[in-house]
Amino acid sequence: MRDVRASLIEFDDVNRYLGGMITVLDIRYPVDDRHPLAGRRVPDADLKTSDGDTHVFALPRIHLGSCLLASLHARSS
Known part of the structure; x- marks a missing residue:
């Protein structure tokens, strides 16, 4: 079993999957939006x-489980 696990963690998809499970970044809450990040936990x-x-975690109230609406479009000057 150790050999199987050792060989599996050499794959990027497996690492991404396990990393999401460990950090809880793989949870997606149901929302009426088609953007792939909508309803997901925001990483710092x-x-x-x-x-x-x-940075994200320095924003007020971000640790209290509140929602964050972020516009990721660059403003033109």
Whole structure:
């Protein structure tokens, strides 16, 4: 069994699947949206805001399970 597991973790798809299960990033809540990220847990990512650079987990209330609406479109100046 150890040999099987050792050989399986050499595959990117297996690592992505196991990583999603461990970090709970594989959960998707039912929402009326077709975007692949809608209803998913947001990983901590770097953000550029009008107030400067920050990251997702530094946003107020993000740890309380509230929803986050993010516009990922670049603004033209």
